[in-house]
Amino acid sequence: MKMKMKKCKSCREYTIEDKCPYCGGDLGEVFPPKYSPEDKYGKYRRKLKKELSLEDLNERNIHKNTGRS
Numbered sequence: 001m002k003m004k005m006k007k008c009k010s011c012r013e014y015t016i017e018d019k020c021p022y023c024g025g026d027l028g029e030v031f032p033p034k035y036s037p038e039d040k041y042g043k044y045r046r047k048l049k050k051e052l053s054l055e056d057l058n059e060r061n062i063h064k065n066t067g068r069s
């Protein structure tokens with residue numbers, strides 16, 4: 001799903017339409033941040049943790065079962 005959020009330059013309403021549905025005014029593009037810095041950090045930490053545990057699992061698999069790639 002790809003949606004571009006736009007903001008009306010006249011009434012400052014947000015819309016995904018080509019034209020402001022409220023006043024028909026000019027729209028400016030907005031790029032809303034997907035994650036707050038806090039969420040991003042949490043995601044990074046979770047990712048790191050996952051990678052570390054995967055690495056750990058891989059190592060164990062190598063010892064247990066070398067035929068599996």
Ligand SMILES: [Zn+2]
Nearest residue numbers: 008011020023
């Ligand atoms: Zn408007």
